[in-house]
Amino acid sequence: MLYRLCLLALSVISVTAQPLYFPPASNDAWERLSRTDMGWCQDKVDSLVEFGRQTDTKALIILKDGRIAFEKYYGTFTKDSTWYWASAGKTVTAALVGIAQQDRQMDITKSSATYLGRGWSSCTPQQEDAITVRHHLTMTTGIGFDRGNDNCKTPECLRYRAAPGTIWDYHNACYLLLQDMIEKASGRTFQQYYNQQLSQKLGMGGLWFNGILFSRPLAMARFGLMLLAGGIWNGDTIIKDREYFNAMINTSQQLNKSYGYLFWLNGKGSFMQPGIPLVYQTDLVPAAPKDMYAGMGKNDQR
Known part of the structure; x- marks a missing residue:
C-alpha cells in the first residue's frame, strides 16, 4: 500500500506573488488561509480529498505564500503523529552537506x-x-x-x-x-548536526533512525518553505552557499537529467528510475509544473 506524507510540501511549484510568511520556530502557531480567501472550487477540493483517501495518504498539506491553505489528515493520523520521510529525507542531508x-x-x-x-x-x-x-x-x-x-x-x-x-x-x-x-x-553526531543547523532554526523537530528522518507532517512543510524562500528562513540565510543551493536543485549530470543533489527535478525531458538502467524520454511528472523540484521516497513520501 502507498502512504503519502505531505504531498507537494517539498515540491516548489511556483513563484509566489506575496511576501512569504514564516511560522515561529519556537511554537506550533501557523497562520492559515480560508478556502474563501483562496477562491477554490469546492468540487475540486472534494476531489483532492478523495484522491488522498484512495492513495492511502497520511497527511496532505498545501502552503500559499507560507500560510497553510489546505491541511488534511486521514484516519487516525493527526498533525502530531510521527511518520518517516523515507528517501524524501535525502534532501535534508543534501542541505546539511551544503x-x-x-x-x-x-x-x-x-x-x-x-x-x-x-x-x-x-x-x-x-x-x-x-x-x-x-x-x-x-x-x-x-x-x-x-x-x-x-x-x-x-x-x-x-x-x-x-x-x-x-x-x-x-x-x-x-x-x-x-x-x-x-x-x-x-565532530558531532548527525542528529546533533541536524538539530543545530536546521531543526532548531526552522522549528522542525524530528529524529533520525538508521539514516531515516521521522517527524510530524508540518516539519516537512517547514523544510519546503525554507527551500521555496531560496534557503532562507525569516531573514536568516540557512544555506549561504548560493552556488551549492542552485546546483542542488538543478541537473547535476547528463546521465539522469532529472536528478540534482539528491533532489528530483521536473521539466528536464528525460529521467531514470532507481534500479532500472533505462532513460525515459519524458518529464518526471508531465502534469506538474516544469520548474518543480521535490523530495521523493519509498511508498510515495513527498
Missing part, C-alpha cells in the same frame, strides 16, 4: 576518503581517490552493490563497478555515507 561546505567543514570536490578515511570501500586507493563527495550527492560513484542489501556500508559491500561519473545508479549506502562524512567533518 551547510557543512559553507562552514568550510567539507568540500564536495574532495575525495570522499578525505572524510571517510582509506579503505571505506573494496576499491583500490587510486579508485577511491577518484570518488568525490559530489559523486555521492549525484548517485554517480560507480560503486557496485548487492541489490538485495543496498544499505550495507561495509567495504565488502562496496565494490568497483565503473569509473565515477560514468553511470547513474541509485545506491542508498553511498548516500548514507554522506551522513558519516558530516559526522567526521563536524
Whole structure:
C-alpha cells in the first residue's frame, strides 16, 4: 500500500506573488488561509480529498505564500503523529552537506576518503581517490552493490563497478555515507548536526533512525518553505552557499537529467528510475509544473 506524507510540501511549484510568511520556530502557531480567501472550487477540493483517501495518504498539506491553505489528515493520523520521510529525507542531508561546505567543514570536490578515511570501500586507493563527495550527492560513484542489501556500508559491500561519473545508479549506502562524512567533518553526531543547523532554526523537530528522518507532517512543510524562500528562513540565510543551493536543485549530470543533489527535478525531458538502467524520454511528472523540484521516497513520501 502507498502512504503519502505531505504531498507537494517539498515540491516548489511556483513563484509566489506575496511576501512569504514564516511560522515561529519556537511554537506550533501557523497562520492559515480560508478556502474563501483562496477562491477554490469546492468540487475540486472534494476531489483532492478523495484522491488522498484512495492513495492511502497520511497527511496532505498545501502552503500559499507560507500560510497553510489546505491541511488534511486521514484516519487516525493527526498533525502530531510521527511518520518517516523515507528517501524524501535525502534532501535534508543534501542541505546539511551544503551547510557543512559553507562552514568550510567539507568540500564536495574532495575525495570522499578525505572524510571517510582509506579503505571505506573494496576499491583500490587510486579508485577511491577518484570518488568525490559530489559523486555521492549525484548517485554517480560507480560503486557496485548487492541489490538485495543496498544499505550495507561495509567495504565488502562496496565494490568497483565503473569509473565515477560514468553511470547513474541509485545506491542508498553511498548516500548514507554522506551522513558519516558530516559526522567526521563536524565532530558531532548527525542528529546533533541536524538539530543545530536546521531543526532548531526552522522549528522542525524530528529524529533520525538508521539514516531515516521521522517527524510530524508540518516539519516537512517547514523544510519546503525554507527551500521555496531560496534557503532562507525569516531573514536568516540557512544555506549561504548560493552556488551549492542552485546546483542542488538543478541537473547535476547528463546521465539522469532529472536528478540534482539528491533532489528530483521536473521539466528536464528525460529521467531514470532507481534500479532500472533505462532513460525515459519524458518529464518526471508531465502534469506538474516544469520548474518543480521535490523530495521523493519509498511508498510515495513527498
